[in-house]
Amino acid sequence: MVTSQERQRANLNRMKEIMKEIESTTNDSDLIAELNELLRKQYPLSLKWHLVMFKSEIDRSLGYLEDIRKEEVKVVGGRQKQRKEPKGGLKRVYYKSSEIPGAFKLDYSIVYDAETNQYKWLKCSTPRNTRAKVFTIPISMIGSGKLQWSEEIKQKWGEDSIGQRESVERAINN
Numbered sequence: 001m002v003t004s005q006e007r008q009r010a011n012l013n014r015m016k017e018i019m020k021e022i023e024s025t026t027n028d029s030d031l032i033a034e035l036n037e038l039l040r041k042q043y044p045l046s047l048k049w050h051l052v053m054f055k056s057e058i059d060r061s062l063g064y065l066e067d068i069r070k071e072e073v074k075v076v077g078g079r080q081k082q083r084k085e086p087k088g089g090l091k092r093v094y095y096k097s098s099e100i101p102g103a104f105k106l107d108y109s110i111v112y113d114a115e116t117n118q119y120k121w122l123k124c125s126t127p128r129n130t131r132a133k134v135f136t137i138p139i140s141m142i143g144s145g146k147l148q149w150s151e152e153i154k155q156k157w158g159e160d161s162i163g164q165r166e167s168v169e170r171a172i173n174n
Contacts, residue, residue, distance in 0.1 A: 008045050009145040011038050016142045019135035022065065026072060026131075032062065046147035047170075049162045054147050057137045065134050067106055094121040112158050 018035045022028045039058065043051055086101055094100050100108055100121060108121040140150035149160035 005045060005145060008041075008043050011041055012043070012142045012145070012147070014038060016139055019061075019139050023131045023134055026069075028065075032065075043147065045145060047163050047166045049160075049166050050141065050147040050149060053153065053157070054138055054141050057141070057153070058135070061135045061138060064106075065131065068131055068134070071106075090123070092123050095119075097121060111156055114158060 015035060015038050018031050018038070022031050022035070025031075035058070039055060046054075084103070090101070090104060090107075091099075094108065095118065097105070097108075097110075107124055109124050110119050111122055112118075113120050137150070137152045137156065140152040141147050143150075149163055154160070
């Protein structure tokens with residue numbers, strides 16, 4: 001008989017496999033449906049906060065993937081629109097998403113800067129229409145049998161003070 005812990009571990013590992021498969025194929029509709037089905041399941045071994053952040057990052061990744069799919073359709077259609085850089089050129093860092101020219105928004109990603117205690121938009125080093133690293137953060141959060149606060153998510157969101165508080169509350173209640 002399979003225990004709840006083994007089932008959770010298997011579901012998390014399957015999600016990791018699915019995300020890696022999605023990054024390497026364009027025929028991903030069934031994989032996305034399976035990923036969404038696995039996300040609906042319960043994961044009581046993981047902290048609630050980590051689960052909230054994990055689902056949020058997967059939603060963000062799926063949104064980014066949808067933008068990539070649109071780019072792929074444009075390229076296949078042959079009507080690739082030429083992007084024009086602004087007169088002053090593009091900056092490497094923006095502090096508001098509204099400052100980024102619309103045609104170049106996919107070229108930037110948001111990160112947390114601990115030194116200035118604010119979020120900023122950095123120019124990505126990977127091409128805008130690549131699937132290669134769409135799920136980097138969610139994949140990094142899958143640990144051994146439960147979700148964890150990874151180094152990648154720490155770079156984006158900072159320290160895990162909420163998760164630490166939740167761990168202490170769990171320890172007190174158990």
